Amino acid sequence: MTTALSDNLVLFGTEVTDRLEPQHILRLSAGVVAAVRVRDFFTRHQCQEVMRALEGCEMGSYDERFVQPRVAKLGPAAYDYYGNNGLTAEYWDYGDRSAKARATLLHGEDPLDLAADRLREGWHDDVRRATSGGRPMFAGMIREINQGARMHFDEVVREFPGLLDEIPVCQLAFNCFLSMPEGGGESVVFRRRWRPSDEGHRDGYGYDSALAEDQPVAEVRAELGDGVLFDPRNYHLVRPNAGSGRRVTLSFFIGITTRGPLHIWS
Numbered sequence: 001m002t003t004a005l006s007d008n009l010v011l012f013g014t015e016v017t018d019r020l021e022p023q024h025i026l027r028l029s030a031g032v033v034a035a036v037r038v039r040d041f042f043t044r045h046q047c048q049e050v051m052r053a054l055e056g057c058e059m060g061s062y063d064e065r066f067v068q069p070r071v072a073k074l075g076p077a078a079y080d081y082y083g084n085n086g087l088t089a090e091y092w093d094y095g096d097r098s099a100k101a102r103a104t105l106l107h108g109e110d111p112l113d114l115a116a117d118r119l120r121e122g123w124h125d126d127v128r129r130a131t132s133g134g135r136p137m138f139a140g141m142i143r144e145i146n147q148g149a150r151m152h153f154d155e156v157v158r159e160f161p162g163l164l165d166e167i168p169v170c171q172l173a174f175n176c177f178l179s180m181p182e183g184g185g186e187s188v189v190f191r192r193r194w195r196p197s198d199e200g201h202r203d204g205y206g207y208d209s210a211l212a213e214d215q216p217v218a219e220v221r222a223e224l225g226d227g228v229l230f231d232p233r234n235y236h237l238v239r240p241n242a243g244s245g246r247r248v249t250l251s252f253f254i255g256i257t258t259r260g261p262l263h264i265w266s
């Protein structure tokens with residue numbers, strides 16, 4: 001017997017690919033890869049077009065009482081609109097308005113449709129909006145994180161039990177980078193999931209980064225147009241921008257259910 005790691009044990013790394021395949025999504029779900037970076041998920045030209053069209057669009061933000069530094073976005077997150085009886089009326093209303101505003105940002109087309117098409121190609125099956133109480137949820141916010149995001153996790157089945165009609169066995173975060181700053185803006189994913197005892201180390205939506213400091217970590221610096229996927233049940237954070245430029249993504253979660261299609265929501 002040896003205590004050394006066997007050569008075929010898989011560690012926690014980032015895979016970079018030009019083409020998304022079902023294997024990437026399955027390896028992320030199985031937890032043997034930390035992140036997948038798909039090069040040129042959108043072309044440079046498509047990103048520039050969305051950014052140009054976005055100039056005429058007013059962005060809101062996450063609830064600033066909880067999310068500091070401020071994170072601007074177009075479109076609701078379930079996180080902000082979860083009441084005692086599920087999603088609030090504002091979620092549906094703001095979701096409808098945001099989807100309309102987003103629907104023409106890419107030469108009159110919806111960048112979410114493009115992202116969903118690319119995911120369908122990569123998954124070899126359908127991509128649908130997740131439903132809550134029978135209603136298709138909003139999916140595909142446009143989010144601007146320039147000053148970083150604190151370490152947190154996202155796990156819909158734990159944070160909002162009963163929200164999704166179909167329970168995903170695994171949740172992935174998807175971010176397509178429409179604009180990247182000159183430096184910084186890395187996504188950092190730790191091989192460490194939430195534990196109940198972590199609640200004592202929570203401040204608002206963020207957790208003390210010391211909780212994950214000795215764990216394997218993957219750091220991804222996306223290039224313009226890249227699509228980055230990871231399992232957000234692992235603690236993750238975003239490093240602040242360095243130098244000029246904005247960090248803007250098209251973002252949603254992906255639920256992998258025991259049936260074929262992927263389910264997406266924000």
Ligand SMILES: O=C(O)CCC(=O)C(=O)O
Nearest residue numbers: 154173174175187232238
């Ligand atoms: O923008 C990123 O790199 C990750 C943001 C995030 O927290 C998420 O997608 O869950």
Ligand SMILES: [Fe+2]
Nearest residue numbers: 152153154232
């Ligand atoms: Fe997150």
